Amino acid sequence: MQQLLFAIFTMVGGVLACVVYFFGTNFLLDRIFPSKGLTGAQASKNLRITNAIRPWLFMAPALIALSVYLVYPVFESVRLAFHDRTGQQFVGFSNFAWMINDGEFRQSIFNNFLWLLVVPALATFFGLIVAALTDRIWWGNIAKTLIFMPMAISFVGAAVIWKFVYDYRAEGSEQIGILNAIVVAMGGSPEAWMTIPFWNNFFLMVILIWIQTGFAMVILSAALRGIPEETIEAAVIDGANGFQIFFKIMVPQIWGTIAVVWTTITILVLKVFDIVLAMTNGQWQTQVLANLMFDWMFRGGGDFGRGAAIAVVIMILVIPIMIWNIRNATKEMEGH
Amino acid sequence: MIATSRSPLIFVVHLSVLLLVALWTLPTAGLLISSLRDKDQLAVSGWWTALSTSSQNLTGRAAAPEAQVERDGKFVISGNLLEGDDAKVSAFGFRPLQPTAFEAGTAADIGDGQTLTVKEDGSYEIVSPTRMEGTRGQRIFYTAAVPSRFTLDNYREVLNAEGIGASFINSLTVAIPATIIPILVAAFCAYALAWMPFPGRAILIAVIVGLLVVPLQMSLIPLLRLYNGVGAFFGVPAKTYVGIWLAHMGFGLPLAVYLLRNYMAGLPREILESARVDGASDFDIFVKIILPLSFPALASFAIFQFLWTWNDLLVAMVFLGAGNEELVLTGRLVNLLGSRGGNWEILTASAFITIIVPLVVFFSLQRYLVRGLLAGSVKGG
Amino acid sequence: ELKFKPGEDSKFNWQSFEDFKKGHDLKGQTLTIFGPWRGEDEALFKIVYAYFTEATGVEIKYSSSENYEQQIVIDTQAGSPPDVAILPQPGLIADLASKGYLSPLGDETKQWLLDNYAAGQSWVDLSTYKGKDGNAALFAFPYKIDVKSLVWYVPENFEDAGYEVPKTMEDLKALTEQIVADGGTPWCIGLGSGGATGWPATDWVEDLMLRTASPETYDKWVTNQIPFTDAAVVGAIDEFGWFAKNDKFVDGGAAAVASTDFRDSPKGLFASPPKCYLHHQASFIPSFFPEGTVVGEDADFFYMPPYASKPELGNPVLGAGTLAMITKDTPPARAFIEFLKTPIAHELWMAQTSFLTPYKSANKEAYANAPMKKQGEILLNSTTFRFDGSDLMPGKIGAGAFWTGMVDFVGGKSAADVADGAQKAWDAIK
Amino acid sequence: MTGLVLKDIRKSYGAVDVIHGIDLDIKQGEFIVFVGPSGCGKSTLLRMIAGLEEISGGEMMIDGERVNDVPPSKRGIAMVFQSYALYPHMTVFDNMAFGMRIAGESKEEIDRRVRAAADILQLTKYLDRLPKALSGGQRQRVAIGRAICRDPKVFLFDEPLSNLDAALRVATRIEIAKLSEQMADTTMIYVTHDQVEAMTLADRIVVLSAGHIEQVGPPLELYERPANLFVARFIGSPAMNIIPAKITSTGAATVLELTGGRTSAVDIATASSEVGKAASFGVRPEDLQISTGDDFLFEGTVAIVEALGEVTLLYIEGLVQGEPIIAKIPGILAVKRGDRIRFTADRAKLHLFDTAGKSYRAP
Amino acid sequence: MTGLVLKDIRKSYGAVDVIHGIDLDIKQGEFIVFVGPSGCGKSTLLRMIAGLEEISGGEMMIDGERVNDVPPSKRGIAMVFQSYALYPHMTVFDNMAFGMRIAGESKEEIDRRVRAAADILQLTKYLDRLPKALSGGQRQRVAIGRAICRDPKVFLFDEPLSNLDAALRVATRIEIAKLSEQMADTTMIYVTHDQVEAMTLADRIVVLSAGHIEQVGPPLELYERPANLFVARFIGSPAMNIIPAKITSTGAATVLELTGGRTSAVDIATASSEVGKAASFGVRPEDLQISTGDDFLFEGTVAIVEALGEVTLLYIEGLVQGEPIIAKIPGILAVKRGDRIRFTADRAKLHLFDTAGKSYRAP
């Protein structure tokens, strides 16, 4: 009971503090540089000042949090990447040199590219299809909830789930993995899916797609619902069928959101490690960068230098996406 | 809505959604059914077999010799292998290698003049001409058609675990502010990035996108060090709820800002302009126009942020601690699995217990993903 | 709240408790312990430390984590370590010691171990690491040991088939072949463990290594003084291959070995008809037996036998265990280490489950049941005790390349190739 | 062929009934204009014809077939939306070409037809722009162009010219008239609030009010013989002046006593039972003439003078309570506020309605 | 006070120049109407005045102060958007009350003013509805109501009545006129394409074309003395008929030879240097009269007869290439297609433009 009260109190307090900040600073800003009531040069001067300050007031908490929680660690990582395993001694590029010569690293890069090709595209695609189709049926919300479920399931749970899918028992004994059960039922012989090099990557990707489709679906569903109905009506009148409406009218209008979802999942793929860790820990040639990094960071005390160096590589891989986003944002601003 | 709901295509739609849903739920269904199964069955047979009557090879043990009674000069041990289960024995045996040597109902000669009979209903009888010795009962192998049987034991075990209620509250205490605060913070930031002109906007957006990629693991040590420093400096504990809220906020912000900005930038410009003409300041516009109109985006992000904070273990362990008082639900459940993480039956049940809250959140926020929020506001293309 | 009333049961050495109580009064202080025990183990440990609290008045805050490896690195690096850490990985401890995060336990403790633990030198060696200054010192205190050299079987199945418990490795191999000849499958081997897949095989190899090579070779192997590709190592791997890579010897054939979960694999012993007759695994495995299985009756174990042809190697025992160390030097932390030196601290856990100790003064009668006692005796009677080699190797090898290599090995790679790969990985981190 | 038939068509949004049973027979090739006050249900009706709005009650037939459940794309219609509904992600060209592309027309044909439509609508310069870079009127023209480009059986226009300037409006109106002439088989249904459009384009005008039909008929019939007060006031701008009156004598012509006290004879036959009843006397502003003699209908004070160039509007106050009487006199007049002026009108052009608003004139 | 001054205001979207330097002086309290063809830049200009569009060049002053960089909220304006721009998540009431709430008006005051505006605009029934449940015209009225409710220095209306029916349009127009009368200090700037609105409301009309001003002046001046061909054709509907002509004699009155071969004298003085030059002769449709005698301006064949009730439009072909000459004759005529008719016109109402389109009439 007491804990509950404490919990409620802290929750309300935390949220209130945040609200107070925004209202408070705004109030102060308007107080220090008043423009209401005032007219003339003073007002417009004050306004210009407030207009210059206000975006930063709005962004301040976010920017501070981002700097503390993300930018600072980035710099720290970069620093560590040039140091030895304890983070004490400067070693120059030797961590990177090691990396390039490391077979596992090269394997990870290759696998990561596979993941990047497959997962964002498929997860976004399925998410889009589900979001669009479920809007048209009465049990759409139920369907969505079911497809969203993998997202909500805890990671440990997901690992067990896929164990029950991919599990392999020797030929002849009863299969408890459904995939093998199906294969056997169809007359095939069971496979240890996780151990088939190259293809096992795809079996792992299936898991992430299975999870991330829910993400794509929710975001795209919100976007789809923002499409002006009239444009769809107009297309209906123009004689377009369901597919044409979907691909020629709806999809182009939410193109921006599709790109966002795709970007987000792409970045997530760069960071994905728990699936690999739980299913194979990079064995059977399924290693990916993030897992490799995790491995070097923490296994047996860790090697911060190499871990950080891999992290830096992951971060570098995102630069094209950043550039693409700058371009988009600039274009959009010209439009405004 | 368009009056086309009866087009023949709709069946295709129903079918495809059904197919997708089936594909997506099938794995989870496995988990659900598994969570309701007896723990020893999990590793032995596929979860789908639990749904139907299945023929299984089982091992039972007759009562110990001390339970024998003398009847007609013979010594008899009797009992029932199924112990009330609604199964049907078809065959039995007494040697592990020939578990189906005898049909149910027949008498098997088990040596020393003893006979063993197992009937269809599972009742058995060992008849011996001499008094039987030993402390352990005879093993009986039998094949039985076992109808599907489910149990809530796994759930009971999880729910009765010590401290689970407190952990539940801890999780909520973490997750709720860790969802609301970043949304608020991100929404303001997203608005500024979408609609307030200032130099460097595009770069800032890109940087935020770039920050999405920062691996969480990289930040933990520097941040905890910072927390310890701050804690020591102010003489407060380093691991507090505020600390973890802020941590979750920091990690969730890039995505929040990115999603929200994208959505806000798509709102019709005329609406904002008209508010501006109406004399509204940026703050008014944000609070009174943008926020209500961004509900779908806010809701979708809230769903995810809640989910992540709810299911998170790592951040909570590092920034809140792993002690008994502050342990979050995920931590508590993982601990239930024991040191070697073995107990799948616990795992399956706890997976479903943790999923409930996010699903409720999803369900309740889903209605904010509304259609036609902007309808009627502007005319034009 | 104390499970066993002090003074009541004579199998406990209450005197040591009273003595300890007299020597320590730290009322009002707290002690944070970070350990690997969760769930049932945590509950058992709580019962034990309640006596420490009772004796000293120190309030204990125990926490654990699924990812304790990661957690301890983060906590020590960030400067907020627990007072006492208990970890099962000497490799990780060595790393912590070398970074200066551990306080030495002193020569007096070292002497104590030599005097009181069976195969004391083994334990001292295990607990001695190089500190930040480069000087070796005792940094850890072994507490709670698992014996790994065990082979599990179902006595009734043996009886039924007329098999005998083998006394030598030759017998064991013969038995294996016998079972095959009888149409059965001798072994259940499962290496699956999610991200840690492969580790059960390393136990096999280490156990076989101790039976084919001298302990010194073993020690050199785990420190890479001899390369992985040494004939002794390759030989041990091939020995394992004899068991695991023969489709007829293992349930499901060799292909199933890597992908069967180690938690599932013992269940084959209890199937009807039995899927296998033998299972090599550490003392913890009964938790994964079907519900209701009584160890000692429904299932039992025997000591993984040595080769009759190599009597000079004696009765080596492979084991693992947890080691306690001081990560923040406080009086309660010191007192806790002292507490671990009392017989009562061992007996209390012995009287429950899953606890073995090489502590000679701990009353063997305190073991809760016969199988535990039997395991305890294996431990006490060992001529050589060696800690799990993969835990001694650097994390990248012992919890990485070695695991992966073994998975590849059962997948068809040759022992030489596997050893070569592991050695390359080792070279890379030097 | 029978064109379009509406039988007791109804529509309600939840509890709000907006269409209360519309019966209408539209012949193939006819040009029908819907007029009515804002919010009376014109767009809704049009959207129901298009199939965009579900029909809550009644039957709709196209070419003798019930189409209540036929999807829009199968009804062979083109529509111009009141809110344009342009595809925001497509250029003007693509917006117009979309329907044809869907129909699988050849590239050349599409190009030809789009360019022709763009030409008519003066959009050629803007073919490559996105809708958001267009002015309001330009957007509207694109919406029209989109409909013109297709070749439907039924054209639906929802206030297609409302945002156009006069010149373009006339030009587009003429284009639409031409279109309807060229495609004699194509039915056009057109919603407007512009009198001129309604009068010039329509074969028949349908006057709607609050969800039901007040009168249907050719434009001039509605203008000359409105069936009731509502239509009388709605058709014609400025609206017909209504002056309360009392019937004093009936017969082939009816004699009235107006509020002002003057009497007037009207060329409408009434039954003798009507004598003494109150009635509404109506005269259109443009039918009023300034009288200099004594033979006048009424006299009033000028409150406002609006000189539009071509005509002058005089707002006369003091005759009917509340509303001024409006007179529309050709040319520019030398009349000032406050002048007292007498008006007269052609007897044949006067109107008379009973208390329920129904016209006394035989339909 | 000096009202609003625009000095060489320019606007370009990227490479597209849409406003080419507008100079305009608007006095406080004046009612200015912008007219011009669709896409000529009216909305853009209005938006620049509102501060919603950045000014690419030139200066804008309100009350003597440069406001180029002053944000909209500080300019004391209210605006009705061409595309409504309603707040979709607010009820009609809240939409109208929003501005006042921001300004911190009291609850009662807000309620009073919103209800008053709703009353005028016949929106009272709909106060609780969301915009999406309104018809096009109703939405437009809400947009107007929103502006009316506030109490600004400058009102900006962008085609506020385009979706309203005639009656409501007249009513609302009168309301706006009243408003402007009541608030004599409030400047109104009004964009419309409706001639009547422009003529009746404006103190001055600004005729825009392709981003520049063609003429500024009081309505009647524009009607009677258009400065150039563009204005002449733009003001008045149907547009002025233009007939190519040649100046044959100059002086206080000018004599022309029209294409048809007939000559006509025009009451416009021209210099003698103009003799022999080509010119455009202009006559408004409503200034044409049917001539029965020999004294006619031109003769032509009726191509189309449009009877609007009040007036009849005759489209005469064969006189000028391409375009028909339009005559607007009061009343309903018994004229058929194909009839040959002679027209005459008042000399004083004729127009004459030089080859560049400039009027010969002194401004």
Ligand SMILES: Nc1ncnc2c1ncn2[C@@H]1O[C@H](COP(=O)(O)OP(=O)(O)OP(=O)(O)O)[C@@H](O)[C@H]1O
């Ligand atoms: N974002 C833009 N980019 C390029 N050109 C634009 C943009 N917005 C408007 N224009 C062009 O600027 C010109 C002026 O537009 P504006 O909206 O001011 O016209 P308008 O006079 O209001 O027309 P209408 O009466 O049709 O509303 C138009 O030709 C339009 O195509």
Ligand SMILES: Nc1ncnc2c1ncn2[C@@H]1O[C@H](COP(=O)(O)OP(=O)(O)OP(=O)(O)O)[C@@H](O)[C@H]1O
């Ligand atoms: N979704 C809705 N829910 C409730 N009422 C609605 C809804 N949509 C429209 N209405 C009401 O239905 C009536 C008819 O609307 P409709 O759009 O057909 O009018 P309209 O005749 O086209 O008017 P306008 O000329 O103003 O466009 C209006 O009074 C409107 O308020």
Ligand SMILES: [Mg+2]
């Ligand atoms: Mg409408």
Ligand SMILES: [Mg+2]
């Ligand atoms: Mg405009």
